[in-house]
Amino acid sequence: MTGGEIKHFLSINSLSIGAINSILDRAESFFPVGSKSAKKIPILRGKTIANLFFEPSTRTKTTFELAATRLSADVLNINIESSATKKGESLSDTLKTLASLRTDIFVVRHNQSGASAFIANLMGDQVSVINAGDGRHEHPTQALLDLFTIKRNKGSFTKLKIAIVGDILHSRVARSEIFALQRVGVKDIRVVGPRTLIPSNIECMGVKPFYNLEQGIEDSDVIITLRLQKERMRSALLPSASEYFETFGLTQAKLSYANPNVIVMHPGPINRGVEIDSAVADGANSRILEQAGNGIAIRMAIMAMLSGERI
Amino acid sequence: MTGGEIKHFLSINSLSIGAINSILDRAESFFPVGSKSAKKIPILRGKTIANLFFEPSTRTKTTFELAATRLSADVLNINIESSATKKGESLSDTLKTLASLRTDIFVVRHNQSGASAFIANLMGDQVSVINAGDGRHEHPTQALLDLFTIKRNKGSFTKLKIAIVGDILHSRVARSEIFALQRVGVKDIRVVGPRTLIPSNIECMGVKPFYNLEQGIEDSDVIITLRLQKERMRSALLPSASEYFETFGLTQAKLSYANPNVIVMHPGPINRGVEIDSAVADGANSRILEQAGNGIAIRMAIMAMLSGERI
Amino acid sequence: MTGGEIKHFLSINSLSIGAINSILDRAESFFPVGSKSAKKIPILRGKTIANLFFEPSTRTKTTFELAATRLSADVLNINIESSATKKGESLSDTLKTLASLRTDIFVVRHNQSGASAFIANLMGDQVSVINAGDGRHEHPTQALLDLFTIKRNKGSFTKLKIAIVGDILHSRVARSEIFALQRVGVKDIRVVGPRTLIPSNIECMGVKPFYNLEQGIEDSDVIITLRLQKERMRSALLPSASEYFETFGLTQAKLSYANPNVIVMHPGPINRGVEIDSAVADGANSRILEQAGNGIAIRMAIMAMLSGERI
Numbered sequence: 025m026t027g028g029e030i031k032h033f034l035s036i037n038s039l040s041i042g043a044i045n046s047i048l049d050r051a052e053s054f055f056p057v058g059s060k061s062a063k064k065i066p067i068l069r070g071k072t073i074a075n076l077f078f079e080p081s082t083r084t085k086t087t088f089e090l091a092a093t094r095l096s097a098d099v100l101n102i103n104i105e106s107s108a109t110k111k112g113e114s115l116s117d118t119l120k121t122l123a124s125l126r127t128d129i130f131v132v133r134h135n136q137s138g139a140s141a142f143i144a145n146l147m148g149d150q151v152s153v154i155n156a157g158d159g160r161h162e163h164p165t166q167a168l169l170d171l172f173t174i175k176r177n178k179g180s181f182t183k184l185k186i187a188i189v190g191d192i193l194h195s196r197v198a199r200s201e202i203f204a205l206q207r208v209g210v211k212d213i214r215v216v217g218p219r220t221l222i223p224s225n226i227e228c229m230g231v232k233p234f235y236n237l238e239q240g241i242e243d244s245d246v247i248i249t250l251r252l253q254k255e256r257m258r259s260a261l262l263p264s265a266s267e268y269f270e271t272f273g274l275t276q277a278k279l280s281y282a283n284p285n286v287i288v289m290h291p292g293p294i295n296r297g298v299e300i301d302s303a304v305a306d307g308a309n310s311r312i313l314e315q316a317g318n319g320i321a322i323r324m325a326i327m328a329m330l331s332g333e334r335i
Numbered sequence: 336m337t338g339g340e341i342k343h344f345l346s347i348n349s350l351s352i353g354a355i356n357s358i359l360d361r362a363e364s365f366f367p368v369g370s371k372s373a374k375k376i377p378i379l380r381g382k383t384i385a386n387l388f389f390e391p392s393t394r395t396k397t398t399f400e401l402a403a404t405r406l407s408a409d410v411l412n413i414n415i416e417s418s419a420t421k422k423g424e425s426l427s428d429t430l431k432t433l434a435s436l437r438t439d440i441f442v443v444r445h446n447q448s449g450a451s452a453f454i455a456n457l458m459g460d461q462v463s464v465i466n467a468g469d470g471r472h473e474h475p476t477q478a479l480l481d482l483f484t485i486k487r488n489k490g491s492f493t494k495l496k497i498a499i500v501g502d503i504l505h506s507r508v509a510r511s512e513i514f515a516l517q518r519v520g521v522k523d524i525r526v527v528g529p530r531t532l533i534p535s536n537i538e539c540m541g542v543k544p545f546y547n548l549e550q551g552i553e554d555s556d557v558i559i560t561l562r563l564q565k566e567r568m569r570s571a572l573l574p575s576a577s578e579y580f581e582t583f584g585l586t587q588a589k590l591s592y593a594n595p596n597v598i599v600m601h602p603g604p605i606n607r608g609v610e611i612d613s614a615v616a617d618g619a620n621s622r623i624l625e626q627a628g629n630g631i632a633i634r635m636a637i638m639a640m641l642s643g644e645r646i
Numbered sequence: 647m648t649g650g651e652i653k654h655f656l657s658i659n660s661l662s663i664g665a666i667n668s669i670l671d672r673a674e675s676f677f678p679v680g681s682k683s684a685k686k687i688p689i690l691r692g693k694t695i696a697n698l699f700f701e702p703s704t705r706t707k708t709t710f711e712l713a714a715t716r717l718s719a720d721v722l723n724i725n726i727e728s729s730a731t732k733k734g735e736s737l738s739d740t741l742k743t744l745a746s747l748r749t750d751i752f753v754v755r756h757n758q759s760g761a762s763a764f765i766a767n768l769m770g771d772q773v774s775v776i777n778a779g780d781g782r783h784e785h786p787t788q789a790l791l792d793l794f795t796i797k798r799n800k801g802s803f804t805k806l807k808i809a810i811v812g813d814i815l816h817s818r819v820a821r822s823e824i825f826a827l828q829r830v831g832v833k834d835i836r837v838v839g840p841r842t843l844i845p846s847n848i849e850c851m852g853v854k855p856f857y858n859l860e861q862g863i864e865d866s867d868v869i870i871t872l873r874l875q876k877e878r879m880r881s882a883l884l885p886s887a888s889e890y891f892e893t894f895g896l897t898q899a900k901l902s903y904a905n906p907n908v909i910v911m912h913p914g915p916i917n918r919g920v921e922i923d924s925a926v927a928d929g930a931n932s933r934i935l936e937q938a939g940n941g942i943a944i945r946m947a948i949m950a951m952l953s954g955e956r957i
Contacts, residue, residue: 058748062692070373083743090747093720098404113604121394124624125401125631126369292743293735313746320747381684409715424915432705432914435935436712436942437680
């Protein structure tokens with residue numbers, strides 16, 4: 025695959041296996057940049073990346089900023105709160121103005137599903153749009169960095185048993201993970217959580233639901249724990265944080281049901297003592313901090329690809 | 336003209352025709368930088384530009400930041416709200432401290448007329464000051480980017496008929512535009528708006544007032560629509576936004592009174608359905624998005640000039 | 647001394663005279679960078695400096711940002727207020743995540759004494775931590791930039807008489823100054839202020855207390871005036887700002903008690919008419935603005951040292 029064929033990066037669901045493999049390979053080639061004394065390569069020198077975060081996110085925003093910086097691009101952090109939209113300008117006009125300033129990539133985080141696609145459609149060929157999380161829809165860069173983490177730890181995908189644990193119903197991360205794992209050939213994908221947080225028709229997605237943690241993670245090679253949103257705990261969907269932890273919180277005892285070489289992942293930020301116990305989060309099976317670092321290599325790869333850099 | 340002769344860029348009224356032409360020529364030479372793959376030239380490498388925005392402005396601040404970045408300068412965004420002035424330090428001390436840190440250019444936006452001149456006077460030869468809009472006084476970089484847009488579209492200035500439409504009374508943009516257009520030799524300048532928003536003695540400035548839009552824009556080659564401040568609509572100066580649009584909002588029907596090749600400009604952000612109809616803002620005569628991009632070339636030219644770069 | 651031996655820069659009290667002299671020498675070698683046309687050297691190219699300011703500080707944060715930029719490092723300004731800690735993530739997890747992103751140096755300002763040491767301990771060898779002020783404990787970069795200012799003005803330290811005037815009791819600056827001045831061999835150090843603002847056992851630190859300004863600064867070569875925190879004025883510790891100024895505010899008349907060549911310093915931001923009169927702050931003996939500029943050279947030296955650059 026040559027670069028420049030893809031203009032926007034909006035969802036895993038619309039991505040070919042070829043494109044996924046290209047990004048993973050490119051991320052692998054960028055990975056050593058983080059260990060160099062000067063963590064910088066000149067690939068995107070003179071390009072401008074605009075961070076458009078309509079929802080706060082330190083982790084994702086920071087990794088995109090660092091990824092852009094390590095490619096030598098310039099980063100424009102637009103404070104959406106105090107932007108011209110406050111003066112009555114339409115969002116569409118604000119974005120078209122930014123495009124007329126010859127920004128190259130918009131990184132968009134928004135609480136509305138489909139926001140990135142809407143903006144990509146508006147921009148056409150002028151600016152590339154990266155979906156950094158849109159409502160309950162998708163969080164495709166998170167899914168790819170998780171694929172990358174799994175590949176670096178396990179070598180290949182097809183024979184793995186992978187469990188995704190937590191609030192599947194509201195999670196854009198879960199949706200993107202499922203699409204991504206299926207695309208690379210994982211056959212045994214389980215989703216684990218209370219009945220109130222797993223969609224009733226989830227089997228249509230080709231995954232198997234479990235309402236019991238021990239059964240769900242049995243013999244698994246990878247466990248992806250999801251963050252439990254505070255809002256859910258306050259709603260009728262869940263009894264309480266401590267009761268959730270009792271049943272679905274990942275502890276060392278429960279981890280013994282999994283494959284001894286299981287790796288434990290989490291998109292972060294983690295709620296210790298809610299979805300995961302500190303002994304597991306900080307333990308030998310955890311790859312949580314490694315994931316954050318891998319996020320830079322993946323985002324470098326995606327930005328390089330959208331900028332028409334050959335892969 | 337050689338660079339370095341001008342220390343501060345405060346107003347159009349104090350600018351010679353030679354300086355204006357130098358800046359327009361320089362902007363033309365910087366214009367192609369925006370289309371290059373690497374939008375960056377090393378002219379201001381190692382210089383520091385401090386953005387001092389006492390009034391919010393996404394568009395102007397962003398274009399200054401991008402202009403500085405494309406000249407390879409470093410940008411310091413000072414958060415005035417949370418700055419040392421909160422700790423009881425005088426503004427003058429905050430600015431003198433910034434100067435002692437060897438910042439090269441202050442870009443100042445302030446709601447008080449004369450604020451930039453006051454700061455320039457305080458700084459003397461230490462730091463160059465650019466007025467990015469001061470109260471009702473001037474907005475000189477906006478006027479120059481509009482001259483630049485007109486020149487790129489019309490070739491020359493002297494025979495043009497130009498109408499400025501809207502709240503002339505409170506607009507720093509209108510004042511700077513009038514000075515700039517006269518300096519480059521435009522003889523037929525009209526200001527158009529309701530009587531409550533046009534100063535009674537406006538003819539002293541050498542322009543002709545019109546209180547009817549169709550008459551004011553008749554046969555015009557350029558229409559500069561001004562943003563209607565929300566505050567004005569709420570005051571006794573105007574009946575309502577919809578009534579204003581009825582009479583002075585620029586629609587395709589009204590545009591037919593102008594020269595068929597008329598170009599329509601607006602400093603932004605635009606209020607659709609108040610001062611301009613969407614069909615005009617997005618239509619073939621509109622140069623609104625082009626203006627935003629031209630703002631980068633003009634601001635690059637001004638910063639290069641103040642830094643003593645030869646023109 | 648070769649670089650790389652020191653991992654963190656947390657306090658003057660833990661710093662050897664050799665390390666102090668190395669930093670002062672290195673700052674002297676960086677000093678001319680601020681006067682060059684391109685104020686930039688490539689020493690820390692590709693390194694990432696994260697500004698972690700839990701307490702607001704325009705001056706210190708800006709000088710660290712400029713120091714990093716002049717060494718060609720990239721700066722990450724983390725907005726602690728809106729960071730992941732708001733989402734229930736522990737501070738420790740936020741910092742470990744930042745470290746996993748391969749940031750090189752944390753610059754930490756915190757209102758808790760010992761916060762920088764706590765973070766340094768958490769980070770181990772992964773990230774270098776610079777204390778940019780922690781509670782009432784220390785502000786070591788301020789003390790070193792003051793040593794640097796004294797050395798540039800007076801040549802050597804040992805025979806100087808130095809008075810520190812103001813709120814000694816609550817001041818991290820005073821503590822760091824005393825440690826630093828003693829380390830470089832200053833024998834005559836006086837602390838001057840009202841009894842309520844000088845610790846009763848201060849003589850244990852090897853300095854002499856004075857409760858009268860004229861006596862305290864008599865024949866002094868250097869006067870370091872401290873900022874009077876507004877909170878103190880409102881408490882029972884002080885009668886009022888004007889009464890404080892009457893007794894301990896530095897005026898030209900009181901300055902006549904000092905050595906005619908005395909230099910007057912202040913960490914800023916200054917309260918004119920409270921701890922210092924404008925005639926003194928802006929007068930021939932003042933080195934206040936020079937200090938701010940010297941802060942960049944010192945912070946460049948410290949960052950270069952921690953990054954393992956040879957001194």
